[in-house]
Amino acid sequence: RHGNLSRAAEALHVTHGAVSKQITALEAWLGTPVFERTARGLIPTEAGTVLAPVVAQAFDALADGVRRVRRGAGPSTLTISVLPSFAAHWLIHRLPRFLDRHPGIDVRFFTTRRVVDLTREDVDLAIRYGRGDWPGVHAEKFLEESLTPVYAPAFLDRHPGRAPMDLLRHAIHSHHNDDINWRRWREAAGLPADEIPAASEYDDTAVAMQAVLGGQGIMLGRSALIRDDLAAGRLVRVSEIDIPSTEANYMVCLERSRSRAAVRAFRDWLVEEARDA
Structure with missing residues (x-):
């Protein structure tokens, strides 16, 4: 992701040498280089290009499971990222209707203007205002x-x-x-x-x-x-x-999260509220 050992080390909270050693060990075990070293940083080789998305998917699935275990939530907890303006002026006063209908779902809000990384942060879904063209996620328009x-x-x-x-x-x-x-x-x-x-x-x-x-x-x-x-x-x-408006409100989640019962319930409720608004 970073194309640079120093930035990778900083992201992983380890030393530059530790990252370099792990890459060297991986390449020795694979029997082929996964990076080409250049003056401008690391460039994936053909083997690295093939391996990267497979490894990323596996780590994402692992991280998702670990997050659920750490918070002791299981499928009944939803952490939702939402813009402060939408939370204050549309969502919050409607939320009791969702909680009354789904008393077994614990809803937690993370209000921020930042586009959160759903693959790496402890967030199940997001409500975003835009054109729906965010890469790597499932985005469903619910309110124009x-x-x-x-x-x-x-x-x-x-x-x-x-x-x-x-x-x-x-x-x-x-x-x-x-x-x-x-x-x-x-x-x-x-x-x-x-x-x-x-x-x-x-x-x-x-x-x-x-x-x-x-x-x-x-x-x-x-x-x-x-x-x-x-x-x-x-x-x-x-x-x-x-x-x-040339933009709209979208419910955004990872493709693998769409089947979760709590995510489906919140999605259905959002669509219903938007229709009746």
Whole structure:
């Protein structure tokens, strides 16, 4: 994976010499080299290229079994990686319905914006927002979204006498595609599609939403995350115009985990909740 003895040693928490010795011993036992040593690092030979995926699959299966034994969980525990924004604004208040239906499943959440490595981390499945093109995993779309600008009533209190459409320059950006999506929305609204200068910019949607709820500006809200706040009057739409998001919410797991009863149960529940949302 690393193509470098020093980085491999660091990842394994052993010395450079220990890794080199193990590789030498492996090659002696196989009777053929598995790496070609170059000035830029290690390059797998033909034998190494054949062997690597087989070894990786075996170690992944072993690691999966060890994780289950270590946590004493068996098939009834689910550790789920989820974005903080989706957890706070969509998942958490729906979760009791899943727990009531499946009292034997212990659900543990790992909230992070990082894309976790399901093959190496103690996580059974992930809920991700994107295009579903993550390599090496099974990704199933369960919830599509639309985008529309929203603000909190307190925002207009700071700008008395102004219409929301006149205040779009107070945009809060929270996503790497926000510039593109703002232009798409302005085109749909019949407005000049010039880039809107962001009054504030955040790298976390959950934090950006708190800023908007605090009356600091207008954000391009994701329908799944703003639905409850709109219903409660905590957020208000700028207009009735929305655009489809080019990304969606996916349930992601390893192919070998799809057959686990707890994973299937959570997948089915997610699809049902999304359908009824």
